[in-house]
Every structure is written in structure tokens, then in C-alpha cells.
Amino acid sequence: MELLYQGKTKDIYQGLNQSMILKFKDDVTGTDGKFDPGANQIGLSIEGMGNLNLRLTTFFFQLLNQTGIPTHFIDSNLNENTMTVKSASVFGKGLEVITRFKATGSFIRRYGEYIEDGAKLNNYVELTLKDDKRQDPLVTKDGLITLNILTNKQYEILIDLNIQIAQIIQKKLAEHGFDLYDIKLEFGYVNHPDNIILIDEISGGNMRVYKEGQLVDPIELAQYFNDL
DSSP: OOEEEEOSSEEEEEOSTTEEEEEEOSEEEEETTEEOTTOSSEEEEOTTHHHHHHHHHHHHHHHHHHTTOOBSEEEEETTTTEEEEEOOEESTTOEEEEEEEEOOTHHHHHHTTTSOTTOEEEEEEEEEEOOGGGTOOBOOHHHHHHTTSOOHHHHHHHHHHHHHHHHHHHHHHHHTTOEEEEEEEEEEESSSTTSEEEESOOSGGGEEEEETTEEOOHHHHHHHHHTO
């Protein structure tokens, strides 16, 4: 397979018939050896984490596909730690969409003077540019339009789709006693820039989940759903 891109937690290869293959790795983002989904660098490597992330990602993408949500997911090979996806284009050099149901992480680091950790938020959405050098800067709707990254119509489509997805994931987690505080998703498009779909992954590495007030380790979360 032709290697197209080496990422922090996944490598991307060219697939057949305009598909791509994502190879999940055991690396997770974090700082000082601790997991942090908001970090821009590899914090540690955990044996078997790639396979667990792929299993959880497969679980949620299959759930979303069953509900009619447009995603890039085609299938996965758990033995090879790979996922086959539709080839999609990204907006600009990539966007990350963060939905916050409760205040924590970087939100508290920025706004802790005005809100308590764990305070409820009403589907609060932030967008950041994928730019490790500049620490994934926040960007407003006007900024996205000014920079010709999104049109007003694309922004509205993306936000609506993102909220639908985040709420589906939140509901599924709640059914099993988990409380989703925040989740980071990525979007792209196929054929036409208005044909927006969910891309990348949905794993413990890009969400913060709590149970009985305690942060759930991404390994524990993935293992729980793997055992269902």
C-alpha cells in the first residue's frame, strides 16, 4: 500500500476504488505521560490501544451509519488494525469541531474565572484549525468565511450535523452509565463541498467521558464496549 500520510495516532494509505485505509497505532495524545485528547503531541504509547480505538470507532461509525448519518466509514479489519474509508477532502488544511456538554480541559484553562469545572454547557461548539505549530487556534464563523475555508451554508450544515452526531454518541454512552463531557470530531466532504460527512475516528482518544464523577480512562472505555 502507498503511504499517504503519517499522523500522530494513525497512518493513512491509498486504498482501492477511491478509498483510503487508516492504520491505527498505539500512540495517544497527551502531556507529561498523561492522556489528554486536547493535546497536540504524542504523550504516551499503550500496547493494544490502536486495536481498542479501532473497535470503539467501528462501533460508533456503524451506529451512525444505521441512523443515516453521512460518514466516511466503509468497513474495518480488526486483525490488521485498519479501517477502510471513503476518500474525502478536508476544509482548508483541516478543521476540528469540539462539542462541550460540560466545562473541562482547555475550556476551564481559558474561562475558569467565569465558570466551574464540570458546569453544564448547552451543546457549546468550538472550531479550531488543525495547525500543530500554532496550537490549533480557535476560529469563529466569520473567520472561517473570511479565510475562505467555509461558506455560511457549509458552516450551518457542519454545525447541525455535528450536534446530531454528538448527541447520538452522548445518548449511547448515557445508556451505559457514562457521562460525555466533550468530544472532538472532524469533517470533510465528498464530490461537492456542501456534501459534508464525518471523517477520522470516534474513540476514547478524542472525547472525555466520566462515570460517577471520575474521568474514565480511554482503555477502560474501549474495553467496556468491546465486551458488549
